[in-house]
Amino acid sequence: MRDQRQEDSPSICPKSGKPLKFGARKRWVKWFFPITGLAAFLWFLVRVIPKPSRATYPCQRVAFPLASSFISYILGLSIVALAMRKARRRFHQSRYILAVICLIVGLIAAFFTISLHSRYAGAAFVPPDPPNTPMGVAKGIFPGRVVWVRDANATYWDPAWNSRKDIHYWDDSYTDANVVEEMMSKSLCWLTGEVTDKAAWDKLFRQFNKTHGNGDIWIHFRPKNSH
Numbered sequence: 619m620r621d622q623r624q625e626d627s628p629s630i631c632p633k634s635g636k637p638l639k640f641g642a643r644k645r646w647v648k649w650f651f652p653i654t655g656l657a658a659f660l661w662f663l664v665r666v667i668p669k670p671s672r673a674t675y676p677c678q679r680v681a682f683p684l685a686s687s688f689i690s691y692i693l694g695l696s697i698v699a700l701a702m703r704k705a706r707r708r709f710h711q712s713r714y715i716l717a718v719i720c721l722i723v724g725l726i727a728a729f730f731t732i733s734l735h736s737r738y739a740g741a742a743f744v745p746p747d748p749p750n751t752p753m754g755v756a757k758g759i760f761p762g763r764v765v766w767v768r769d770a771n772a773t774y775w776d777p778a779w780n781s782r783k784d785i786h787y788w789d790d791s792y793t794d795a796n797v798v799e800e801m802m803s804k805s806l807c808w809l810t811g812e813v814t815d816k817a818a819w820d821k822l823f824r825q826f827n828k829t830h831g832n833g834d835i836w837i838h839f840r841p842k843n844s845h
Contacts, residue, residue: 623683625654646812651691652688654684654688655684655685655687655689656688658681658682658684658688659684659685659688659689661680661681661685662678662681662682662685665677665678666678685706694727694728694730695785696728697724697727698724698728700723700724701720701723701724701727702720702721702724704716704717704720705717705718705720705721705724708720724821755786757829758809758825759809759810759811759825760809760811760823763800763809765808765809767801767802767804767805767808768801769797769800769801771794771797772793772794772797772798772801773787773792773793773794774792775787775792803815806818806819806822809822810822823835
């Protein structure tokens with residue numbers, strides 16, 4: 619007769635009688651924070667110790683909260699465990715005042731550990747540069763202007779061809795040259811503020827030659843060593 623306790627217990631398989639292992643596939647989750655924190659701590663040390671100025675790098679500003687949270691968690695947990703062990707021993711020795719003191723120290727350490735861990739865990743990365751402040755010096759006809767053109771009809775590709783090795787998506791046969799030329803024309807006109815390709819190219823070459831000391835001419839000069 620099957621054991622009634624096995625049928626009533628949710629942790630025992632009714633067929634095999636063996637204990638069920640709940641959440642076995644998610645055991646790695648409990649190691650995620652220690653591994654991530656240790657990796658962030660080691661990465662911070664390896665990068666910052668040889669050159670302290672690297673502490674301001676974006677990657678280090680992301681790693682620092684993780685590393686700090688990990689270190690504070692380990693230290694706090696160690697202090698709590700040590701204080702609780704001391705408190706238990708003092709209670710057995712009937713030294714109640716010292717036991718209470720150790721207990722209070724452990725509770726304070728636990729409070730600070732939880733508060734620091736929560737603060738670092740919720741810390742958000744703030745970019746060092748404010749919005750709309752690009753790096754470098756803007757150049758060109760309209761310094762800082764960026765032109766972006768997209769046309770889905772420029773290329774065509776059947777997803778069913780992905781497994782084929784005799785054709786390639788970058789082949790010219792899958793690109794519509796007329797659409798690409800139209801995209802190029804739009805980008806030129808939008809970049810220079812002109813309405814025709816000829817005027818756009820003329821403006822580009824004149825601006826290039828002016829900035830390179832060749833005068834207000836439209837002829838494109840090649841470098842001396844070019845052929």
